[in-house]
Amino acid sequence: MRSTTSELNWSGTVTYTASRVERPTSLDQAAAIVAREPRVHGLGTRHSFNDVADTPGVLLDLTQVPTDLVVDRTPEGTTVTLGAGTRYGDVAPALDAEGLALHNMGSLPHISVGGAIATGTHGSGTTLGSLSSAVRGLELISADGTTRTVTSTDPDFPGTVLHLGLLGIVTRVTLAVEPSYRMRQDSYGPVHWRTFLDHAAEIHAAGYSVCAYTRFGDDDEGGAIGEVLVKSRAEHVPDDLVGAPRLPGGPGDEHRTARDGSMGPWWDRLPHFPIGSVPSHGSEVQSEHFVPLRHAAAALDALRGLADRIQPHLHVAELRTMAADDLWLSPTQGQDVFCIAFTWKKHPEAVAALLPDLEARLAPFDGRPHWGKMSSLDGDAVAALYPRLPAFRALVARADPDRTFASAFGERVLGS
Incomplete structure (x- = not known):
């Protein structure tokens, strides 16, 4: 299926420059499109807040290609293979029916597997x-x-997984x-600001998955950390x-999954939003920033100095942790x-104006931005944060010498 109208991202704040969007229903159709187009780029479920998935050519949306779930049980471990356009919320209950589970899920179960892994979600x-x-x-x-397969035994595998659509x-x-x-x-709160900073690592180790929420307010407003959401297998x-x-x-x-302490399936507790729901109407924009865990307290304190500028545009800030x-x-x-x-209010211009100062506050802590969200960092700043970026550029040059999968984002931010 072909779309010739302008496509917007989920929040309606990014208009893709692609000439059209193709939505094949089979892998053979997808391969034929790639073979005939001089410029093509993969498009997921459009939940990015920048142009990471854009191209001046054709966008390829694989969400209509069947999942074709294949389970492989071996003595070394169990894997599943599935269509990249599959949404996590569609496949998670099917995995559970097989007695299997993912190690984690994002807050939104509605995103595609391929798009999520390509951007580090x-x-x-x-x-x-x-x-x-x-x-x-x-x-x-x-x-x-033609189709090629890259597995974990390939030396280029660590550079291929999180690829931003630049490798095919x-x-x-x-x-x-x-x-x-x-x-x-289970929800806990409120937590005073200094208490949270003094115990940030302990708090985030209190469950299998822990998220905290703040608006960078004062303790006399009910606690600077309004809620800590603990997801536990216990x-x-x-x-x-x-x-x-x-x-x-x-x-x-x-609107949200159960927070009453009741036991339920992993796929209905790991996401914040229920699989069968529409989480919101896109009335927001997002930015996200990652600092080494040891710098959590200092980074939060640095950002709190911008509270007066942050709060007029903020729905909420969510604090999480991730392993290396x-x-x-x-x-x-x-x-x-x-x-x-x-999660900002839908004030994209105001947020864009604020981000340089916000990211400057995080620069001493080597703050890295989320690839699919708003950021002010240019190519030089990004290059300083990623020691393997030269190796990735070389991988792109080998895999796509004719720049079929190139993007303005890749050129501007990665120099690729």
Whole structure:
């Protein structure tokens, strides 16, 4: 299927410059499109807040290609292979029915597997890697329309997983999975600012996955950290967290998953939003910044100095953690990180004007931006943050010498 009208991202704040969007229903159709087009780029579920997925040529949306879920159980471990356009929310219950589970999910289950891993999307958990860290293999369409496979034994694998669409069209993804599990969500709060900073690592280690929420307010406004959401596999949890009481929470509804301490399937507790819901109407823009976990308190204190400028434009900031990995372009490459994710009101111009000062506050802590969200950092600043970037540029040159999959974002931000 072909679309010739202008396409917008999820929030309606980015207009893609592509000449059209193609939505094939089979991998053969996708390969034929790639083979005939001089410029083509993969398009996920359009949840990026910048032009990372754009191209002056043709955008290729694989969400209509069948999932074709294949489970492979071996003595070394179990993997699943599925279509890259599959949304996590569509495949998660099917995995659970097979007695299997993903190690983590993002807050939105509505995003595509291929788009999420290409941009380093993540959930939370001090011991848990990003969604990209579960990848064990990729199938990609090359510029001539042929398919190649890259697995974890390939020396270029760490540079291929998180690829920003610059290495080809990923059609199928192989993920490591584990036995299915059940879990609960509990809310604690409020937590005073200094208490949180003094105990940030402890708080984020209090469960399997932990998220905290702030508006950078004052303690006399009810606690600078309004809520800490703890997702745990344990059936029993403590009644307080660093002195903050466990809140009543509530059962799941059309807006959020259950936070009442009830045990439920992993796929209905790891995301913040229910699989069958529409999480919002896109009335927001987002930026996200990653600093080494050891700098969590100092980075938050530095940002709090901008509270008067942040608060008029902020819905909420979510604080998470992620474990280190070895992926070349991963925000967690080589270090455990503390994630500061801003959900801004739909004020893109005001946010863009604020970001240079916000990111300057994080520069002493080597703050890395999320690839799919708003940032003011230029190519020189990004290059200083990613020691494996030269290797990635060389990989792009080998995999795509004719620049079929090139993008303005790749040229401007990566020099690729």
